Amino acid sequence: MKSTVETLSPTRVRLAIEVPFDELKPSLLKAYREIGSQVQIPGFRRGKIPAAVIDQRVGRGTVLNEAVQEAIPQQILAAVREHDVKTLGRPEVEITEFADNEPLKFTAEVDVRPEITIPDLSAISVTVPAVEIGDNEIDEQINGLRERFATLKTVDRPAQEGDYVQLDLRATVDGEEVPGGSATNISHEVGSKQLLPGLDEVLVGLVAGADATFTTQLVGGDFAGRDAEVAVKVNTVKDKQLPEIDDEFAQLASEFDTLDELKNDLRERLGKVKKVEQIYAARDEALKQLVEAADIPAPEGIVKDEVEGRKQAMTDQLERIGATLEDYLTSEEKTEEQIDTELTEAATEGVRIQLLLDTIADAEDIQVSDDEFGHEIVHRAQRAQMQPQQYYDQLVQSGAAAAVFGDVRRGKALASVMERVTMTDTAGNTLSLDDLREASEDEHAGHNH
Numbered sequence: 001m002k003s004t005v006e007t008l009s010p011t012r013v014r015l016a017i018e019v020p021f022d023e024l025k026p027s028l029l030k031a032y033r034e035i036g037s038q039v040q041i042p043g044f045r046r047g048k049i050p051a052a053v054i055d056q057r058v059g060r061g062t063v064l065n066e067a068v069q070e071a072i073p074q075q076i077l078a079a080v081r082e083h084d085v086k087t088l089g090r091p092e093v094e095i096t097e098f099a100d101n102e103p104l105k106f107t108a109e110v111d112v113r114p115e116i117t118i119p120d121l122s123a124i125s126v127t128v129p130a131v132e133i134g135d136n137e138i139d140e141q142i143n144g145l146r147e148r149f150a151t152l153k154t155v156d157r158p159a160q161e162g163d164y165v166q167l168d169l170r171a172t173v174d175g176e177e178v179p180g181g182s183a184t185n186i187s188h189e190v191g192s193k194q195l196l197p198g199l200d201e202v203l204v205g206l207v208a209g210a211d212a213t214f215t216t217q218l219v220g221g222d223f224a225g226r227d228a229e230v231a232v233k234v235n236t237v238k239d240k241q242l243p244e245i246d247d248e249f250a251q252l253a254s255e256f257d258t259l260d261e262l263k264n265d266l267r268e269r270l271g272k273v274k275k276v277e278q279i280y281a282a283r284d285e286a287l288k289q290l291v292e293a294a295d296i297p298a299p300e301g302i303v304k305d306e307v308e309g310r311k312q313a314m315t316d317q318l319e320r321i322g323a324t325l326e327d328y329l330t331s332e333e334k335t336e337e338q339i340d341t342e343l344t345e346a347a348t349e350g351v352r353i354q355l356l357l358d359t360i361a362d363a364e365d366i367q368v369s370d371d372e373f374g375h376e377i378v379h380r381a382q383r384a385q386m387q388p389q390q391y392y393d394q395l396v397q398s399g400a401a402a403a404v405f406g407d408v409r410r411g412k413a414l415a416s417v418m419e420r421v422t423m424t425d426t427a428g429n430t431l432s433l434d435d436l437r438e439a440s441e442d443e444h445a446g447h448n449h
Contacts, residue, residue, distance in 0.1 A: 003079035010114045011299035015079045015091075019104040024071055031066040060100060068095065068104060076108050086113040089301045111299035116359040119293035121420040126285040130427035131274045133267055141266045142245060145253045152238040158205045159237045161191035165203060166235040169196075171218070171228040178223055185235060196230060206234045279436045282423040283414070287353050290417070296352040306347035307340070357410040357417075364416060368408045376408045 003017045035058055036049045044053065054063060072093055080087055091110035098104045152164050159165050165188055171181030188195055190203050196216045206212060211233040218228050243249045250262040315325055329336060360366075374388075381391035395401040415433060423431040 001075055001078060003075075003082060005079070005083045005085060008109065010297045011111055012109060012301070013085060013112050015076065015083070015085070015108045015110070017075050017079050017106055017108065019071065019075055021101050021103055024067055024104060027067040027071040028063065030070060031063045034066065035063060064098075064100060068098060071104070072106065072108075076110075079108075080110075085110070087111065088113055088299055089305060092301075111301040113355060113358070114297050114299070116294050116296055116355060118356075118360055118363060119290055121290075121417060122422070124286055124289050124293070125422035125424070126282050126289065127424050127426060128278055128282045128285065128431075130425040130429065131271060131278055133270050133274065137270060138263055138266055141270065142263070146242045146245065146249070149249070149253055150240050150242050153241050155237055155239045156208070157237065158207050159190050159203050159234065161200075161204065162240060163190045164188070164238045164240060165190060165206075166238075167203075168233040168235065170231045171196075171216075172231075173218075173223045173226050173228050178218065178228055179221060181218075181221075181228065181230075189240075199230070199232065202232060203234065206237075208234055208236050210234050275435055278425065279423070279431055279433070282431055283418060286418065286421045286423065287356070287414075288349075290421075291349070291352045291356055294356055296355055298348045298351045298355075302351050303344065303347050306351060307343045310343050310347060311340075354410060357413040358406070360417065361409050361413040364413070366409055366412050366416070368405060368412065372408055372412075373405060376404060380404070 001017060001019050001023060003015055006014045006016065008014055032051050032054060033047075035054055037047045039049070039054070039058060040046060041049055041053060041057055044050075051063075076091055076093075079085075088111040091108040093106055093108050095104070095106045098106075155163075166185050167188055168184045169182060169186065171178040186195075188199075188203075191200050193200060198214045198216045202212045202214045211231065213229055213231050215227050216230055218224055218226055243252065245259065247258045250256050250259045254262050254265070256262045256265060314328075318324060318328055325336070325339075329339065377392050377395075378388045381388040384391060386394075392401070395404060418433050425431060
């Protein structure tokens with residue numbers, strides 16, 4: 001085999017490979033064996049068919065084709081090793097010349113890892129907004145708690161927005177009852193628009209025992225798109241009563257004795273959440289600066305695969321909630337081109353960050369221990385609600401274990417970057433990864449009691 005390598009761009013090369021016909025013989029023999037075991041020819045035992053008979057029945061061209069398909073990946077691998085090319089992704093192959101008893105000539109274009117010069121990490125400094133917690137944010141948290149401890153009290157007055165009513169409903173189309181269109185004693189919050197369109201407007205002003213009818217358009221079922229007459233009867237009207245905000249409320253809603261203690265605890269918890277967000281914002285800014293300083297080109301093929309993967313994941317997610325990409329585009333008021341551009345930008349940035357972290361991991365010879373890898377598998381298995389062993393077996397089967405390993409290694413490279421760049425907030429405080437560890441450890445401890 002002879003091969004040459006031509007650089008097309010900092011992230012792509014073209015290998016030109018020529019293989020003498022003799023070197024294809026092992027692949028050719030294998031192709032005859034494979035085809036011979038699949039075809040049935042009267043008078044010959046399967047797998048014992050002479051090559052000449054296969055040529056006559058199946059065609060020599062088919063056999064040559066199969067042999068070439070088998071040989072190409074091995075030849076590419078040999079050329080990649082010979083020229084020490086750091087490939088990424090799948091090669092695009094084009095056969096330029098091939099005939100029986102002649103050399104095979106083909107080209108393979110493949111993305112490669114660009115040469116990256118790591119910027120001076122200590123020269124990178126980022127500033128992010130200081131953590132601030134407004135009283136209104138604490139009030140929001142308190143109001144959320146109040147809603148959770150609200151009580152319902154039956155009242156003797158017409159229903160108004162925010163009340164809860166117990167109702168009976170019966171829907172008919174042209175006097176015929178709609179299947180599944182009747183229900184008794186459902187609880188409904190007036191004004192929440194949770195049930196049928198037009199219902200909330202009718203309920204305001206009705207007292208217990210009163211009934212009314214209204215027309216609504218049916219969305220699903222046999223009568224979808226038709227107008228239905230709905231008879232509604234109100235059984236009870238209940239007023240939602242929120243507890244007073246005082247020490248007694250603090251005792252009801254938390255483990256604290258006073259409202260001040262509860263507010264301080266909420267302020268502290270909110271502070272930790274914001275601290276984590278703040279450090280993530282600093283991390284993102286630091287990476288952005290590093291990628292720009294290193295001037296990293298993004299390999300087109302890898303970006304294209306990444307965009308396809310992200311778009312597929314998006315479509316799958318939408319399908320799970322019963323929507324399509326078209327529905328999503330309509331709701332977001334975007335065109336498919338805009339989504340593709342957004343995905344391409346995000347994927348390009350993601351790929352550039354990965355290349356930077358891989359280069360740093362190589363330069364610093366960062367290793368991943370079995371413990372660290374195992375820890376990540378357990379963590380991911382929990383998120384996927386699976387047993388760790390089962391999750392790991394699936395990863396190995398799908399060939400994704402190496403990608404997870406790469407993620408862990410990049411994570412370690414990222415931690416080493418964050419320890420050396422300067423991160424401060426607008427109030428002049430220095431930020432570090434320790435803040436992140438403390439905040440998330442407290443967060444876990446907070447969840448446990």
